[in-house]
Amino acid sequence: xxxxxxxxxxxxxxxxxxxxxxxxxxxxxxxxxxxxxxxxxxxxxxxxxxxxxxxxxxxxxxxxxxxxxxxxxxxxxxxxxxxxxxxxxxxxxxxxxxxxxxxxxxxxxxxxxxxxxxxxxxxxxxxxxxxxxxxxxxxxxxxxxxxxxxxxxxxxxxxxxxxxxxxxxxxxxxxxxxxxxxxxxxxxxxxxxxxxxxxxxxxxxxxxxxxxxxxxxxxxxxxxxxxxxxxxxxxxxxxxxxxxxxxxxxxxxxxxxxxxxxxxxxxxxxxxxxxxxxxxxxxxxxxxxxxx
Numbered sequence: 001x002x003x004x005x006x007x008x009x010x011x012x013x014x015x016x017x018x019x020x021x022x023x024x025x026x027x028x029x030x031x032x033x034x035x036x037x038x039x040x041x042x043x044x045x046x047x048x049x050x051x052x053x054x055x056x057x058x059x060x061x062x063x064x065x066x067x068x069x070x071x072x073x074x075x076x077x078x079x080x081x082x083x084x085x086x087x088x089x090x091x092x093x094x095x096x097x098x099x100x101x102x103x104x105x106x107x108x109x110x111x112x113x114x115x116x117x118x119x120x121x122x123x124x125x126x127x128x129x130x131x132x133x134x135x136x137x138x139x140x141x142x143x144x145x146x147x148x149x150x151x152x153x154x155x156x157x158x159x160x161x162x163x164x165x166x167x168x169x170x171x172x173x174x175x176x177x178x179x180x181x182x183x184x185x186x187x188x189x190x191x192x193x194x195x196x197x198x199x200x201x202x203x204x205x206x207x208x209x210x211x212x213x214x215x216x217x218x219x220x221x222x223x224x225x226x227x228x229x230x231x232x233x234x235x236x237x238x239x240x241x242x243x244x245x246x247x248x249x250x251x252x253x254x255x256x257x258x259x260x261x262x263x264x265x266x267x268x269x270x271x272x273x274x275x276x277x278x279x280x281x282x283x284x285x286x287x288x289x290x291x292x
Contacts, residue, residue: 005029006143008049008075008093013139013152015070021057023154024134026050026098026127026165030156031190033137035197052098052157053121054131058114059104068119071095085120086111100127126168126217133158133204159197160205163269164217166190167224174228174235181239188239189246191229195262195269205269218270226272229263232256237263 012023025033027050058064071077077088077095086097099112099121106113112121124130135156139149157165170187173180212218229236237259240246247255266272 004091004093005047005049006139008090008095009154010139010143010146010149010152011075012049012051012070013149013154015074016067017152019063019066019070021063021067022136024052024054024057024130025137025154025156026052026130026162027096028186028190031162031166031193033142033154034135034156034159034162035193036142047092048094048096050096050098052100052124052127052130053112053114054100055102056131058099058102058112058121064114064119068115071097072118083122085118086122097121098124098127100130101125124165126164126221127157127161128217129164129208129212129215130157130161132161132208158204158208159194159201160208160269163191163194163205163266164221166194167221167229170228170236170239171224174239181242185239185243188229188236189243191236191266192240192259192262195265202269209270222270222272225266225270230267230272231263232259 009023009025009029016023027048028046029049032046053067058067071088072079075090077090079085080087080089080094083096088095088097097114097119099114101107101123102112106116107123110123112123114121135158137154137156139146139152139154143149156162166187170184170191172178173184173187209218228234231237232241237256240259241252241255247258250258
């Protein structure tokens with residue numbers, strides 16, 4: 001992971017702290033921040049910062065204006081012409097602005113208008129529960145030799161919320177209209193990484209899923225798991241197998257074994273029934289897939 005992306009993270013954290021807020025980081029960087037210590041060998045690098053603006057952060061007009069000022073003036077990000085007002089760039093660093101649904105704000109298509117003609121958020125409907133079980137990451141744990149970071153912090157979604165975001169992202173990039181094989185591959189790989197979590201993450205995730213069992217978002221996530229990630233031969237895990245840097249020293253069979261375990265864990269997380277021939281082995285071996 002390059003130094004530049006962490007410098008930008010420090011700047012965002014400093015600026016948000018001045019207005020009493022903490023940045024919520026999603027995407028590949030959020031996964032890195034969550035898991036870099038425990039499974040560093042397979043956590044992929046990223047050059048993007050996905051900044052999720054939550055309902056709590058943008059409900060007040062004063063906060064919306066302050067965030068827009070931070071991004072477009074104080075930190076001198078330049079808006080990208082191909083995604084005006086919700087994708088920015090500074091140097092070699094890209095900043096994407098996401099937003100969970102906020103009924104009180106104007107939404108047009110996929111845009112949440114945070115500050116009209118200045119700052120928008122890419123509407124992320126699957127992030128409707130993003131503020132539940134948020135985790136705090138102190139930047140001193142990421143940059144122990146950097147005395148500037150002090151007590152600066154960011155927040156990342158819980159593992160189950162990260163899973164939901166990545167399942168939807170994979171599904172979006174694997175469909176014909178917006179198909180992008182490389183992006184689908186990174187999203188699928190991230191799902192594999194999240195499935196290396198521990199028992200406490202699993203138990204927290206089960207409480208979350210129980211609270212929202214009737215949600216259409218959860219039902220769609222379950223459908224994506226069933227159709228694309230419940231067996232190694234399905235599209236999700238096949239994208240990971242196509243990545244040359246996914247455990248490059250292992251044989252194809254060894255890689256498939258790792259993905260099979262991750263698939264069984266994912267099925268168990270989301271309580272997905274597996275009835276077809278290709279996934280019978282998952283049902284038979286679910287007990288061995290318990291997170292440890």
